[in-house]
Amino acid sequence: MTLILASASPRRVELLRQSGIVPDAVVPADIDETPRKGEVPEVYAHRIAHEKAAKIAAIKTGCIILAADTVVGVGRRILPKTEKVEEARECLALLSGRRHRVYTAVSVVNAEGVQRTRVIMSTVRFKRLSKPEADAYIASNEWQGKAGGYAIQGKAAALIPFISGSHSNIVGLPLFEAMSMLKEAGLKDAP
Numbered sequence: 001m002t003l004i005l006a007s008a009s010p011r012r013v014e015l016l017r018q019s020g021i022v023p024d025a026v027v028p029a030d031i032d033e034t035p036r037k038g039e040v041p042e043v044y045a046h047r048i049a050h051e052k053a054a055k056i057a058a059i060k061t062g063c064i065i066l067a068a069d070t071v072v073g074v075g076r077r078i079l080p081k082t083e084k085v086e087e088a089r090e091c092l093a094l095l096s097g098r099r100h101r102v103y104t105a106v107s108v109v110n111a112e113g114v115q116r117t118r119v120i121m122s123t124v125r126f127k128r129l130s131k132p133e134a135d136a137y138i139a140s141n142e143w144q145g146k147a148g149g150y151a152i153q154g155k156a157a158a159l160i161p162f163i164s165g166s167h168s169n170i171v172g173l174p175l176f177e178a179m180s181m182l183k184e185a186g187l188k189d190a191p
Contacts, residue, residue: 072148
């Protein structure tokens with residue numbers, strides 16, 4: 001059975017490999033990822049992952065499609081995938097000393113075109129960041145393109161005293177749930 005990963009994320013490819021799964025192809029879905037007015041993080045993550053999987057499933061019929069979207073939320077607020085230093089600083093200032101939630105939606109389409117989407121939530125707490133700690137993290141450039149302006153699998157791990165839930169979810173793909181969904185979709189290699 002052919003597995004298509006509908007994501008440009010190298011972290012998701014690495015997480016799949018960690019589980020012994022190598023996608024047959026990586027085909028990122030080009031969709032509008034602008035949040036809708038009033039859309040909350042969990043709903044947004046679900047919609048984006050669902051749309052990514054559906055778009056690629058329409059092109060690559062007869063395959064298993066896996067898509068995901070990770071969103072960092074503070075209350076009802078969706079934090080951006082940071083592209084600019086100012087955005088990263090704002091995110092770190094907002095996350096400093098408090099808990100936030102990380103939502104990853106996983107959407108799988110089986111070879112018959114049946115689609116299932118689930119959202120997994122983890123809670124993360126950052127320590128209160130001093131200006132030198134925030135500056136050092138900004139200087140690392142790990143924040144570039146990351147939801148909420150940080151990567152838990154890198155230097156930010158030293159700034160996080162508490163997580164509740166799936167670590168791989170925070171990285172970008174909740175492996176337990178993703179493997180279960182892929183197995184249900186007919187992927188024989190799924191552990």
